[in-house]
Amino acid sequence: MKINCLAAFLLLSLSLFSSPKEHNEIPKKIRESVPELAQYLTADFKSEREKVRALYTWVINNIEYDYEKTQKGKVTFFNGPENVLKEQKAVCTGYVFLLGALLSEVDIEWEEVQGYTNSGAPYFIPSIVLDDHAWIAIKINGKWELADPTWDAGYIGSLYKEKEPDPVDKQEKYIKRIEEQNKKLKEKGRDLIKVPEVNTDTVKEYTGKIGFVKDPGYSWFLVSSDSFLTRHLPSNPMWQLRHDTLGVRDFVQGPKRVKMHCEKMYDNSFYPYEEVLHQYEQLEYLEKLIFLAEDAIAYFPNNSRTKALRYFRFLQILNDEEYRKFIKENIPERESRGMFTRMKEVMDTTMNYIEITRKNEYVREREWDSFYKQSYKLTSKRDKQYIASYESEKELHDKSEDLLEKEQERLEKEQSKIAYEKIKFKKKYPYVVQNVDTVVDKSFRTLSPNAEALATLGEEFEILEAEWLENIDAPALLEIQFRNQFNVFLLEKRKEALTQKFVEYNRFIDTLDRRLQKNFDALDRLYSEELKQEMLPIEFFKICKQITGKSKVLLEELRLKQINGEIKDIxxxxxxVNNFVYAYWRRLEALNQDGYSFIDWNENYLKEVQKDWRKLAVLTKVQPKLNKAKLKFLEEEFENSHKREIDMTEMVEEKTEDWKKEIDKIL
Structure with missing residues (x-):
């Protein structure tokens, strides 16, 4: 059964259906009869392709996957297409044989195809793989094509209910109340409440249970053989419909590996699938069973399962009471003894291969049990890391509030010092202060080394000023908010992926984990480094003090030169020089005010960021619980699968042993 993957979270599917005839519109007598239903559904169509599509559409829209049956730990049997019509439920063989029976009624050839499937993102490659899925090959206009009605009917995933939004008039009243409240908040100068928009979309409410989710589509309907091969590998290579066949080990590595194979033709390998299919079509049904068994084991020697089951099906038919009676009454004893001896040999072969299958199943059980535990251990480690990362970053977030408060106090004190320096300057140089030029003139720099040093200090101030203004142009808190909101999004997706519970989501979870770790690392840098760098550097004040001191040294030097007659008028x-000094104190005063305003902005913005931290707190704490639930589910799922396989081997052994005893009596 297909699993609803990464695409289920990030993409929307387009509906491509032709309008199927509604189930309830079809008279009960017709919908419970395969022949009548087939004729009814195809009455309006002439071409084979149109008829196939009409029948396929009805099946995928009206038959549900019987997930509950697979959870009982017992081998499932197909009870015939009429029973599928009656129950409206089936597993993969039921879908195939119902569709096949409908196709036969309109003279369209078909074949069941048994095979392997892979996940869309393989995370674990076991040594034992089961060909436990079935799909259908349909001959349309003389050409075989493939389809999977089971996967196109829906998927196994989290069950949900569609929740309708509140009535529009109720939502509009709520919005109006918020707008009225915002008017009052605005008058008081307080933060406004975000006004929501009217929502008319239904919302999915997940129940926490896993089951069949009806989602009919045409993703696997008569698609190209190469596309089909990305997720379906037939037990018999002829159904790959390729001259260059793909091996099982390549297939289980996932769609990417399959596509690489399909894009590269291997000249040294040629499989005449058309010829093999033609020969296969000429065989009687019993001959086909033997061919499929031997061909599957030749293709993949580890596949003892298919050989045992094909041989068992062969024996089921031959051990039918009516068939045996026919042999006894119509075939001479000598010939019949030879037939029964041959049947006994087939039984021995079946018993040998079913025993190998049982041993392989226990190997499979150990491998998957080990994988589940390792996977859980790894994910649990990451869960703890997220909680630790959250707590660490939250601590840095809280410390940043203290940082802003301390910086505010520092700037207030610094502002007083700047005011004091300006007052002193006014007293000493009142005329210069009143006529100070806003353009910083450094024309004095060539007068002496002290003059050059003073001009250089001014340039250092300007470089530092440019760097700081560039820093606050894209505040760290904006990126912090983005990273936090992205983390909320990623953790919500991780929560959904864990809720889905299937291992097919592990690769997706890995991708989320890598991005989450990058974000948490970035947050650490933003809080511990960049946010601090955005505070107005104390070096500005130090440089201004140095400028004042150096200007005094320079002016004293110039006065001495004037006394010595080296300079006439200074x-x-x-x-x-005094204009130069005062200009930088004025610039520092403006920067100090900007720094104070920037801190004020940061403090207000921190409140917005705090909302995301609250969401992160909830999301990080829920991950371990979901991960544990996933492990329990996977272990139960595999236990059911394992029990079904063991039940199947025991059933085959028991039946075959009974047949052998009956044959021994005859012989």
């Missing part, structure tokens, strides 16, 4: 230079 008043102009003195004015330029």
């Amino acid at each position: 008043e102009v230079v003195e004015e330029v």
Whole structure:
């Protein structure tokens, strides 16, 4: 049965159905009869392809996968197409044989195809693989094509209920109340509440149970043989419909490996599938069973299961009471003894291969049990890491609030110091202060090394200023919020994937885990480094103090030179230097105010980020619980699968042993 994968979370499917005739519109007498139903559904169509599509559409829309039957740990038997029509439920063979029976009624050839399936994202490759799925080959206009009605009927996944949204008028009243509340909040200068939009979409409410989810489509209906091969590998290579056949070990590595194989033709390998199919079609049914058994074991020697079951089916037919009676009454004793001796040999072969199958099943059980436990251990480790990462980042988040508070206090003190420096400057140089130019003039720099050093300090200030303004142009908190919201999204998807419980989601979970780890690492850097770097550097104040000190040294030097007659008039230079000094104190004052405003913005934005942290708290804590539930489910699922296989081997052994005893009596 197919599993609803990564695409189920991230993509929307398009409905491609032709309008099927509704089940309840069809008279009961017709819908309970295979011949009448086939004629009714195809009455409006002439071409074989149209008839096939009409029958296929009805089957995938009206037959549910009998998931409950697979959970009983017993081998499932196909009870005939009429029973499938009556019960409206089936497993894969039921889908195939019902569709096949309908096709036969409109003279369209078909064959059951037994085979292997792989997951869309293989996570574990066992040594023992089962060909425990069935699909159908249909001959349309003389050409064989493939389809899988079981997978196209729906999938096994989390069951859900469609929840209708609140009536529009009720939603509009709620929105109006929020808008009125926002008016009051705005008057008080408080944060506004986000106004929701009217929602008319239904919402899926998951029940927490796993079962068949009806989702009819045409994903596996008469698609190209190469596309079909990505997820379906026939036990008999002729049904690959390729000259260059794919091996089982390549197939179980997943669709990517299959596509690589299909894109590259191997000149040294040629399989004449058309010829093999032609020869196969000429065989009688019993001959086909033997051919399928021997061909499957030749293709994949580990597949003792198929050989045992094909031989068993062969024996079932030959051991029918009517058939035996016919042999006794119509075939001479000498010839009949030879037939019964041959039947006994087939029984011995069946017993040998079913014993190998049983041993293989216990190997499969050990492998999967080990895999489930290792997978659970790995995922549990990641769950703990997420909780630890959350707690660590949350601690940094809380510390950032303290950081902002301390920075605010520092800037307030620094602002007082800046004001004090400006007052001193006003007292000493009142004329210069009143006529200070906003453009920083560094024309004095060539006068002496001290002048050059003073100009260089101004340039250091400007470089630091440019760097800081660039830093706060894209605040760390914006990225922190993005990373947090992305983590919320990823953890919600991880939660959904764990809820689905199947191993096919492990690869998807791995991808989510890698992205989550990158985000948590980035958050650590953002909180511990970048947020601190965005605070107004204390170096600005230090540079301004150095500028003031260096200007005094320079002016003292110039006065000495004037006394010594080296310079005639320093008043102009003195004015330029003082303008230079005061300009940087003014710039620092403006930067200090910007830094204070930036901190204020950060404090308000932290409240928004806090909402995401609350969501993360819930999501990180729920992961271990879901992971544990997944392990329990997988172990139960596999236990049911294992029990079915063992039950099947015991049933085959018991029946075959009974037949042998009856043959011994005859011989």
